[in-house]
Amino acid sequence: MNAAPGVTAPVRRKLRVGVLLTAVTTVLTLLCCVGGAGAFLLTELGGDQKDGVLAGLNCDPTYQVNLTGDMPRFTEYGDAQLRNAAVIIKVGQDMKVPARGWVIALATAMQESGLRNLANRKVPASLALPHEGVGADHDSLGLFQQRPGWGSVEQRMTPSYTARKFYEKMVKVRNWQDRPLTVVAQRVQVSAFPDAYAKHEDLAGRIVDALAGGAARTVEIAGKAVCDAAAGARIAASGWTAPLPGGVVSGFRTTQRPSHNGVDLDADKETPIHAASAGRVLVARCDPDHSGKRDCDRDGWPGKGGCGWFVDILHAGGYITRYCHMIHRPQVVPGQMVAAGQQIGLSGSSGNSSGPHLHFEVHVDSDRSSRGAINPVPFMRERGAPVDGTS
Structure with a gap:
């Protein structure tokens, strides 16, 4: 040097x-x-750094994600996938999960399903719900590829249900907001590839910013989301x-x-x-x-x-x-x-x-x-x- x-x-x-x-x-x-x-x-x-949207976005911790409006553009994902991302964020907002949890949930779904609501080859014709592809795992379904113990076929094929189940288990992980994303996601998913979640973290943060008013830039202080204050022991949602x-x-x-x-x-x-x-x-x-x-x-x-x-x-x-x-x-x-x-x-x-x-x-x-x-x-x-x- x-x-x-x-x-x-x-x-x-x-x-x-x-x-x-x-x-x-x-x-x-x-x-x-x-x-x-x-x-x-x-x-x-990771993803293309040049493809981040809404550069210079003002951080608004109270912004509520819009499920029906126009979606931002990302080369990695299409409109349907970003609407699934919006559902995941909206469920987190409704459950009052801090924004760090939305980033973790998105990165997990990005790895598990590519943000697609996946069916599997064993779903009976009578239960063939609307889906966006067929997954590789024989008994896993939905955005988070959840197995039968997570709920019925219909429940696991409902994005809002699967997101809620993920958050319910995630918030029980000790010190989840301060731990690496891979550790928290693995505690919930018990994946055969625990390190794979990390590569989605940066793009997940940019999607959260685009859909939720710059929320990936927030940090929880005394139970309130504060913008641009991550330093020392404080970790931003990103x-x-x-x-x-x-x-x-x-x-x-x-x-x-x-x-x-x-x-x-x-x-x-x-x-x-x-x-x-x-x-x-x-x-x-x-x-x-x-x-x-x-x-x-x-x-x-x-x-x-x-x-x-x-x-x-x-x-x-x-x-x-x-x-x-x-x-x-x-x-x-x-x-x-x-x-x-x-x-x-x-x-x-x-x-x-x-x-x-x-x-x-x-x-x-x-x-x-x-x-x-x-x-x-x-x-x-x-x-x-x-x-x-x-x-």
């Missing part, structure tokens, strides 16, 4: 009080820290949270620093850093400096080079997040599965840095190199977990 200097505490204090904002912003863009790593490609990519509460003090690929592939977040030393979403740790190590030396157990300096102690995490949809300049060895190891909001380390100033902060990156297409880097600010805001210090 090719890192540049971090942001000093005096500069951060100026930014906090808003003194000489334009000048400070110009200085900050000259100071930040991390470049790209070598490419590291993995499988299981499954994302800000890695720490500090605002941006150096931006993404600015004019002055076009190779800066992330943003610097304001943080004092030893501020807890949280995983932005559930995923698998790819890298947790000390990044070599310009001389090739791994020297991360002390504060760095401008021009030293390297990301210091850092972590890369692979998330559903092929997203990767990177966390640089930790003060100590990370609290996670490669291959470890982490939950959204799980503490992975403490902020510091190791590597190429002139002051404590967190350098945070987001990459797409499972590409750890600079080619995969995108601006974390709009990405995190679209998921209800803003990193720019606003809510």
Whole structure:
């Protein structure tokens, strides 16, 4: 990695009080820290990021899904499938299940049936209810491919009934709102392929946003849905949270620093850093400096080079997040599965840095190199977990 200097505490204090904002912003863009790593490609990519609808959608926690109106357009699903998605969301709203549950239910139905109300080859002709295809399992029916113990044939072929049964079992899973989607879905479905649900999470969140007023950007606080407030122990319905509460003090690929592939977040030393979403740790190590030396157990300096102690995490949809300049060895190891909001380390100033902060990156297409880097600010805001210090 090719890192540049971090942001000093005096500069951060100026930014906090808003003194000489334009000048400070110009200085900050000259100071930040991390470049790209070598490419590291993995499988299981998500849906087309360009196909998200209603960009800039205002978050409205009280919006009620419309079952009869025009459906938004997604290349992955047609009108009938999106109406089934609307039914699933509406049932969750009627049951007062938090929006995180709608995302979990949608992702589950996307995996089980492709959001189609599936019959099976054993349904007698006399009970051949309207359906949208024939499933592969010999005794499973409907959107969630529920087996006979879930209800009668007619019940399991009724989308609202199957959604209700799913939610009833889901809310009994301990700490379901804070656990990875795959864990919760598997506790309900007991699938032969428990990890398959994760790949649908990002698209499920975008569908919830499109059908329910941006609800995937909400987080439950004291029993109320609040927009754009996911940080620390608070997880948005999308499954994302800000890695720490500090605002941006150096931006993404600015004019002055076009190779800066992330943003610097304001943080004092030893501020807890949280995983932005559930995923698998790819890298947790000390990044070599310009001389090739791994020297991360002390504060760095401008021009030293390297990301210091850092972590890369692979998330559903092929997203990767990177966390640089930790003060100590990370609290996670490669291959470890982490939950959204799980503490992975403490902020510091190791590597190429002139002051404590967190350098945070987001990459797409499972590409750890600079080619995969995108601006974390709009990405995190679209998921209800803003990193720019606003809510």
